[in-house]
Amino acid sequence: MSAGKRKFDLHLHCANCQRPSVKHVELPVGEGVPSTVDEFVDMLEYQPVPFICRHCDSTIGTLVAVTMEGEEPRAEPAVATA
Numbered sequence: 001m002s003a004g005k006r007k008f009d010l011h012l013h014c015a016n017c018q019r020p021s022v023k024h025v026e027l028p029v030g031e032g033v034p035s036t037v038d039e040f041v042d043m044l045e046y047q048p049v050p051f052i053c054r055h056c057d058s059t060i061g062t063l064v065a066v067t068m069e070g071e072e073p074r075a076e077p078a079v080a081t082a
């Protein structure tokens, strides 16, 4: 196991100029660090990532998608089982 970082991309939509933005977030791998997109989204509810639109400097953005780098895209859809 090598120490690494988890890289997430936040895909945002600026509320002011309506342009899409992508914000890269890197987190050191460790205890309590989200390992999936779902966990990352949960974390964002408690620790919002500051957003500044690079086009118009607006600080209001709508989160439209989150992706995680370094993971192979899965061919089959993830099915949650209880």
Ligand SMILES: [Zn+2]
Residues within 6 Å of the ligand: 014, 015, 016, 017, 018, 019, 053, 054, 055, 056, 057, 058
């Ligand atoms: Zn903007």
